[in-house]
Amino acid sequence: MKIKYSELIDQTLYFPTEEFHTEENNLFFHDIPLMEVIEEFGTPLKISYLPKISQNINRAKTWFKEAFEKHDYQKKYTYCYCTKSSHFSFVLEEALKNRISIETSSAYDMDIVKSLYNKGKFGKSIEVICNGFKTDDYLDKISDLINDGFENIIPIIDNYRELDRLTESIDNTFDIGIRIASEEEPKFEFYTSRLGIGYKDIIPYYSQKIAEHPNARLKMLHFFINTGIKDTAYYWNELYKCLRVYARLKKIAPEVDSLNIGGGFPIKTSLNFDYDYQYMVDEIVSQIKKFCEEEGVEEPNIYTEFGSFTVGESGANLYQVISQKQQNDREKWNMIDSSFMTTLPDTWAISRHFIMLPINRWDDTYERVFLGGLTCDSDDYYNSEQHTNAIYLPVFSDTKPLYIGFFNTGAYQESISGYGGVHHCLMPQPRHILIDKDEDGNFIYEIFREKQEPEDVLKLLGY
């Protein structure tokens, strides 16, 4: 007896889910009738479902609110949106409907802050956490905003030079944070993150450079664990080490009142995703509370900077399977009408999985396939689902078109793939020159293209 694709899903996964269901063998995502969307707009297609952004922000706020109540936590929780996960104007504007702060990572991010302010999306009291390694351009833009009366711009000091530069260019008092350079998981090729200042150096740095500073006030300690917020010994150990620094700092610097635990909430990459957000938030809040009580220091305000969690689950990529190539008895390649490398670069660069489902033909029988992209690069393929180690799709047919979707793709994919000319963390494309030789053998230089300017980048992002 042949089994239908819908039966395979029933047997192997929890389905329907809160975001997926089928009607008449077609898939719906957040109740969006995907086949109708494809009929109207064609494929390949990128979807951004904006309400999901606000929904996730409010889910996280509720988890923290409940944990604060449960543990009688007396301080404030602040949700920051980490803009580098998606800088588009429509994402920022949706996120900003929910009383959030912003976390930036590079110079051109500050032009976005300016642009949103000019559009009236917020006033000068907007809180902006300025993270990342800071170039002179980034530092100048931070200083300009502070000098211009923005009251809550908090540069997070990543290295010693930054504070010296800010001190020279800011006219009045300003708040700062310090980023702890976390120690990486043992599987990494290096031991300590290149971002931030080492655990051991923070107290001496504070005593020598900040304690007596005429203008800078240390407000925040920041730490971010690259591998995300996970219920692992490694994560809890890093949090504990960070809390030790916080308590030591608080004892000599009473003005420090905030702990920023960075981003790293996971999102669903498989239908079997199982992560207890409320438990993790409870545990983080309770550990911070307990540690501060034991140390006899006031508990800090807690900040998070969720990127993927804010915007990841709002995105989807839809493709048509345009052909099938059978390369040997066992390997069938379904060719999509686009490329994984160029539209979902994380699938290739860091072997990331996304939820992948057919959009139509759920009542047809299925087969095991590989998915191939259209570039001629042999790495442009997608080969396994997290739950099965293989890909199953309704059987290919020349006469019945098959559409597939990759879901929860809303974070990082556009900037990493260079959407319209945008780059990761808005790094500008550098000036490009051509070098030739004249008849006498002298070099001739010609500028092919100038460095990308903030206005070029902001335009691409919808500002």
Ligand SMILES: Cc1ncc(COP(=O)(O)O)c(C=O)c1O
């Ligand atoms: C300092 C900092 N905060 C927040 C984030 C966002 O992480 P995620 O998208 O996993 O939430 C990152 C990501 O690299 C980061 O470096």
